[in-house]
Amino acid sequence: MTGYFIQAFIFLFAAVVMVPLARRLGLGSVLGYLIAGVIIGPVTGLVGQETNIIQHFAEFGVVMMLFLVGLELQPRMLWEMRNKLLGLGGLQVGLTTLAVCGIAMALGVKWTMALAIGLIFSLSSTAIVLQTFNEKGLTKTEGGNSAFSVLLFQDIAVIPMLALMPLLALPELQATAVAGDDGAHGDLSLVADLPGWATALVVVATVAGLVLAGHFLSRPLFRYVADSGLRETFTATALMLVIGIAALMGLVGLSPALGTFLAGVVLANSEFRHELEANIEPFKGLLLGLFFITVGAGVNFTVLEANLGLVVGLTLGLMLLKVMVLLVLAVLFRVHYGNRWLFGLSLAQAGEFGFVLLGYAVSSYVLPEGLAQILAMVVALSMFLTPLLFIMLEKVIFPRYAQRDEAREPDAIDEQGSVIIAGIGRFGQIVNRLLVANGVKTIVLDHQASQVERLRAVNITSYYGDATRPDLLETAGIANARMLVVAIDDKTRAVELVSEVRRQFPHVQILARAYDRGHHYELQDAGADFTVSETYKSALNMGGEALQRLGIHPFRVEQVKQSFCEMESQHFDEMFQTWREEGNQTGDHYRSLFISLEKEILAAMQTDRSDRHSRSERGWTPPPKNYLDDFEEP
CATH class of the missing domain: 3.40.50.720 (NAD(P)-binding Rossmann-like Domain)
Incomplete structure (x- = not known):
């Protein structure tokens, strides 16, 4: 037992030290986790073979991530984003997959393996890109919005990719695995001995049952748990759902990620959605971080040293290929100027789901272990290089386009x-x-x-x-x-x-x-x-709408809005002159005037002006007598 505590302490200590440091250096938390794993694994040897066991547990963080992605995907939002989501995202994944697959086949790789490699390399790092966008204020830019659409499509595309992997299995890899099997293992399965048609029926029935249960049974369950008033019970319920669905999918031979994603989509319109997110998010973040640490700790330096030229060449070639595809799409979808480069360079790396797909491809007998290790090096190295691309954007590309705009002659x-x-x-x-x-x-x-x-x-x-x-x-x-x-x-x-x-x-x-x-x-x-x-008028309208929804009569709402504006207008000149006298700043006298204004507004709001309409209110139909009796004050 003491050994487990020591290992847990090493993993957590490495994360606590490296992740904040990486963020301060502008590298992002994901790279911090990867670096921490490299340090405690191949560099210092503090962790060893147990890393593979921990990684299987940590992969559950990816399952939780897909459940949360599903919770965010309301049909209405997807419909509004359909052009960029299907256009930019679909073309990026499709063209990158075809390009990588074609190059791999030209190098003599079997088409099933080439297709699997293309799918893996078509993905980008959602964690790195979105976090960097937030840190650098690029989320609302044209390039940032376009990149988000692609990342969202990629996250959704992981599901069919996981479902497709077993169909690409190579017979020779399966034969080798069977020959080396000692018969000591075997996962529980409800479909292992069923014929193909029966397996298909079980899978369809399971998915349909999951959708129906999520729609009709989830609300009574959540209400029952919420009535207990115990937050920890709701947390246990959220974890129970995710774990139970993942186990169910495993029993029928499907990916656990597929089931949790579908469950998230089904619950996206639930009134308990935000509570689910709040309860699962900490576990997802911790397990994802643990997953990335195990990836770094599992880096095989022997493989890297033996294939250094190949890994570096594949990494740079992949990133160049993805940039070219993305820039072409940026031109087709009219992404402008520097935003094209932001769009192209930010998505040039392979992503964290590449590790998941690689592990799944090996376990599904699609890729041999040796090739998967080399490809994992490519994924990791491309993620390590991503911060350098953002630095190049800030130092080289953005200033160039800014200077170009400044140098451009006015129309x-x-x-x-x-x-x-x-x-x-x-x-x-x-x-x-x-x-x-x-x-x-x-x-x-x-x-x-x-x-x-x-x-x-x-x-x-x-x-x-x-x-x-x-x-x-x-x-x-x-x-x-x-x-x-x-x-x-x-x-x-x-x-x-x-x-x-x-x-x-x-x-x-x-x-x-x-x-x-x-x-x-x-x-x-x-x-x-x-x-x-x-923001003044929009905030005033929002406040009026809030009052109406709280039970205030619409006529009364217009009264108080009018009174609020009148009070502000009456005191504007006095406050403006005070601001001038105090040297164009808000001094003590100005603050006292503002406090007095708030008190007068509060008093005015309590006055019913139905018996003394102003000229500005005569366009309103007079309210019925005793109209306030039907409405309660909030």
Whole structure:
């Protein structure tokens, strides 16, 4: 027993030391786990043959990951992503598989083995890529969204890949395995002695039963457990479901990952979905980390040294091939400029599911053990090289495209309009669409070339150029324009633009978008005629909707929203002047005014104004008498 405790301590200590260090160095947690495994395994020899036994247990983390992936895959979300999911994801997996398979067959590899290798190498590392995107703020970029679609398709594609592997088994590998079998092992199976047609019926019945049980029996079970009020019972229930489904799939000869994934999809619309995720996530993270440590600890340096040139050559060739396929797809799907390289380089590595598929391919007699070890080296090395690709993106590629955009000459503006819109992001687009729909001629300027190209692709006329440049504004017709709408993202440049236009063209009305209250004051101080905080109206509407759903009458909701706006408006000038007097910052006097405003708003919210409508409320149909009696205060 003491030996097990010592081994557990070694694994956990290696993770605690290496993973935080790897993250600080920008390598990501997955590589931290891999490095920790390499150190305690082949480098220091602190762990040995027991690693293989632990790895079988740790693979259950992958099963849990697929269950959580299934929980996230609501049909509605998949339908909204269908173009990129099936287009980008499907083509990436298909083209990469065919390319790798073709090259392997050209080198003399049997087609079944070549196909298995192609499937394994078509996958990328979801853990590394998504974590790096989050750390570097790339998730919301065009390239990041495209990469996420591909990764999601790859995660789904693992399921049919696992199901396909046994069909690619080689008779000679099976014969060798049978010859070396001492008859001492044997997993439980319900279909081992059944004919093929009976096995198929059992499998179909099992999957159908799983779907029906998940749909009709899961809610009563979860309600029964939830009524106990014991969190640990719900945790036990979640683990029981995952383990039970995995065992059931094993009994009928299917992959445990397939069953848990299907169960996750079935439960995706359950009201207990978030509770399931919260309970399983810690176990999934710990077991996945343990899995990656065992992968690193299982690296065979003897195999690596004996095949160093081959492993390095295969790794670089694979990454180059995947980059070429991804860049072609980026062009076909109109991913722009630097985002193409982000999309291509971020997915160039092989993924963690490659280890799973390799182990499954060996156990299914698709690949020989020696070849699988070499391919595992390729997968691991490509993952080790991924942080270098992101460094190259940051240091070389992104600056080059930024310089290219800066060096690009502004577009020639050959028309003029009564309204100039500076900045055509999510805010400026709505303003522009509303004006154009009502016959107002607009001139749209934006300094991001990729944004301009995207708008032109949907027939929205826009021009590349920096709206803060006086010469460009004059070319756009600022001297004859009636209005300027400022919706650029840079707060400082927005204030400078308002100030410059107010000074040079006092007849132009300036409407500006503010990020927050402080930015609102700065724009007002610079001379904007009208300023609105981008989240103010949407937050007010959301608050009104929340009140209605809590039982407040819609008429009363409009009253309190109107009162809230009036109170804010009445105190704006006083607070603005205080902000000015305190050196354009929020000092003690400003804070005391804000506290007083909150108290007045609270008092105003308690007043029923049904007997004294303001002019702005006369468009509303008067409410019935005693309308508040039917609604309870929240």
